[in-house]
Amino acid sequence: MNFFERHRSLLTLHFTxxxxxxxxxxxxLISIPALQLVWYRVLIAGATLAxxxxxxxxxxxxxxxxxxxFMGIGVLVGLHWYLFFEAIKVSTVSVTLVSLSSMTLFTAILEPIYYRRKLSxxxxxxxxxxxxxxxxxxxxEFQYWLGILLGLAAAACASIFSILNSKLVKTTExxxxxxYEMFGALIGLxxxxxxxxxxxxxxxxxxSDFVFVFILGSICTALAYVMGVAVMKNLGAFTVALVNNLExxxxxxxxxxxxxxxxxxxLGFYAGAIIVLGAVFIYPLIRKKINA
Structure with missing residues (x-):
């Protein structure tokens, strides 16, 4: 792999x-409720991938x-997206995204349990x-307590299906x-x-809802996923993990x-956000040092 291929992959990953x-x-921006929004998303994403x-x-x-x-995990993916968008509906995008960053916390706890190893x-x-x-x-930001709780629940779901997928991806593309997960989510929803x-x-x-939902299902889900997988051929897992934390x-x-x-x-929110995001960025560095 040459210099240009690596940096092209890195730019592609950042764009993804x-x-x-x-x-x-x-x-x-989409005005319909979270449940119907996610139903359209998985329908479009599944069809686009097909x-x-x-x-x-x-x-x-x-x-x-x-x-x-795969379809069973898809039901969990659908639940994750429902909780995520419902959190946005009842709070703000910023609150939801920071709450979702706690996925690192849930993974740190659940992954050792799943693989039967000690917490580091x-x-x-x-x-x-x-x-x-x-x-x-x-x-x-206590007025957004419901959004925070929904965001944390979405993070827990994301952590679980990511751990399950990490094992399945070793045998299937x-x-x-x-x-199949999109179809499973569609059936469950x-x-x-x-x-x-x-x-x-x-x-x-x-x-406007139609345009936004189509972009969400095709570009932000199916296309972004394919792009995200493609760059892994030229970038290491550590680099991918660090850049993903920029989401x-x-x-x-x-x-x-x-x-x-x-x-x-x-200001209190931003202080908390900096602490959470800072910890999320530090996590891959700590894991790399421990596993070195």
Whole structure:
């Protein structure tokens, strides 16, 4: 791999993370409720990936047992996205993104349990720092308590399905896993909406909602995912982890300029956010030093 290939991959990764950071903005701009929003997202993402596999002439056939596993995890992905967008609806993009950054905390706790290994001192220290940052955000932005709790729940779901996917991706191509997960999420959400009366007038999309939902499902989900996987061929896992941690930073900056005054928070919030995001950035460095 030459210099230009590496830097092109690095720029592509940053662009991908920027797109992921933009999903929160879209969640705020789209007027329909979170449940219907996520239903459209997984429908469009699943269909887009199916078209991608058809154009690339990739076989998506997997054993029935694996397919059920992928679709089961997809239900968890759907729950994660619902909690994420609901958090945005009841609070702000900034609050939700910082709360979602606690995924590092949940992973530090749950991953050792899943793989049956001891918690490291580094994991414990980083976890305590993140808890301190979240406490400050609770203290200074308590009016958004529901959004913070939903964001934390979304982070827990993201941590669980990421841990599960990290094992499955060793035997199946990531884009194929994602396609089945999108279909699993679609089925799960459809069942919930069927019994809760979610297929109602809230499904109606105006012109701007249609455009934003399509961008969310195709570009911010399917395309960004394929791009994110592609750069892993030229970049190490450590580099990818560090750049991925920029997602809330990009998202908060974009929200501040696009959404304006609704995203202006207290100094206490920004102090807590800096602590949380700082811990998130430190975490890969600690893990690398421990595993060296």
């Amino acid at each position: 993370v920027l797109i992921w950071g933009f999903t929160g903005i879209l969640g705020s 078209v991608y596999h058809w154009i690339a002439k990739k076989s998506v056939g997997v054993p029935a047992s694996q397919m059920l596993k 001192i580094g994991d414990i220290i980083v976890g305590l720092i993140i808890i301190l940052g979240i406490y400050l955000i609770f203290k200074f 990531p884009s194929i896993i994602t396609q 459809s069942i919930v909406m069927l019994f809760s009366g979610g297929f109602n007038a809230d499904m109606a999309l105006n012109v 809330p930073v990009y998202g908060i900056i974009l929200a501040f300029f696009i959404l304006g005054s609704t995203e202006k928070m207290s």
